[in-house]
Amino acid sequence: MGSASDAGPTVDRSGQASGIDRAGQASGIDRAAAYAAEEDADGSTVAGPTVAGRIVLVAGATSAAGLAVVSALARAGAGVIAVGSHVERLRTLRAAVPAAVTYQCDLADFAAVTSLAAVVHAEHGPIDGLIHLVGGWRGGGGLAGQSDEDWDFLHRNVVTTLRNTTRAFNDDLLASPAGRLAIVSSVSVDNPLAGGANYAATKAAAETWTRAVGQGFRKAGAPAAAVVFVVKALDGLETELAGRVVGLWDTDAASVNNTRVFLAPPTP
Numbered sequence: 001m002g003s004a005s006d007a008g009p010t011v012d013r014s015g016q017a018s019g020i021d022r023a024g025q026a027s028g029i030d031r032a033a034a035y036a037a038e039e040d041a042d043g044s045t046v047a048g049p050t051v052a053g054r055i056v057l058v059a060g061a062t063s064a065a066g067l068a069v070v071s072a073l074a075r076a077g078a079g080v081i082a083v084g085s086h087v088e089r090l091r092t093l094r095a096a097v098p099a100a101v102t103y104q105c106d107l108a109d110f111a112a113v114t115s116l117a118a119v120v121h122a123e124h125g126p127i128d129g130l131i132h133l134v135g136g137w138r139g140g141g142g143l144a145g146q147s148d149e150d151w152d153f154l155h156r157n158v159v160t161t162l163r164n165t166t167r168a169f170n171d172d173l174l175a176s177p178a179g180r181l182a183i184v185s186s187v188s189v190d191n192p193l194a195g196g197a198n199y200a201a202t203k204a205a206a207e208t209w210t211r212a213v214g215q216g217f218r219k220a221g222a223p224a225a226a227v228v229f230v231v232k233a234l235d236g237l238e239t240e241l242a243g244r245v246v247g248l249w250d251t252d253a254a255s256v257n258n259t260r261v262f263l264a265p266p267t268p
């Protein structure tokens, strides 16, 4: 796992052949198409929201779940900005989803995330969606096994990266005609175990932070929503998660804001 000193406080796109590949990426994002449907409506036939044409940033995009989410968003016509901390894994993701633009950034480093936001704004404009997937698990050994080292790892990955990205992009989500924030949490928040206390506590903090962001959306009267997806294990649920993420834009913001959505494992 990278630390703040690994990536430095700047966005590092050096691993990409020419930084962002504008040919297949930024220029392929047609956000005007989505907004035109709303602007052309005569008031009685307002088109439903859709992710097509929205700019969605996936924070922690190189896992199996990240690949599924990035792929589904790209297929649905979103402009996808995929962020991770490892150049090689981002390169693999780009090979699988050429429509996605990728940035290397240590999302645990607020200065780096601030720089990332500046670059994203300059190259793509404000984002409409933030899908936070940075996670990881440490635990075991009962309460005695809840080490400071594991706590620091989990706090950095689960909480700090969420705080950093939401603070950096909150104004975008507030200003968007369809701002959406989503995280993936765990059933361990409801049923914490002694051996997973560090993990459950950081996931609970992430959920609380997300609900606070959602309260800010509601208070501002913004058509934005913050949603917590909940799983026991993600393995096998990547496609379900990806579909739910795409579907966030098919639902009225007020009806999903600050909801907790359980993803069910497929029935045998």
Ligand SMILES: NC(=O)c1ccc[n+]([C@@H]2O[C@H](COP(=O)([O-])OP(=O)(O)OC[C@H]3O[C@@H](n4cnc5c(N)ncnc54)[C@H](OP(=O)(O)O)[C@@H]3O)[C@@H](O)[C@H]2O)c1
Binding pocket: 001, 002, 059, 060, 061, 062, 063, 064, 065, 066, 083, 084, 085, 086, 089, 090, 105, 106, 107, 108, 132, 133, 134, 135, 136, 137, 157, 161, 183, 184, 185, 186, 187, 231, 232, 233, 234, 235
């Ligand atoms: N997996 C499960 O069974 C499970 C269960 C319950 C909840 N969840 C939650 O579901 C979400 C997705 O799970 P996952 O297993 O796909 O997540 P993950 O593999 O732990 O993290 C997703 C990606 O985040 C990137 N990342 C890690 N640290 C980063 C940093 N400092 N800056 C930028 N990117 C960073 C990693 O890519 P790089 O190393 O390439 O940067 C990784 O591919 C997480 O929030 C997780 O806690 C998962």
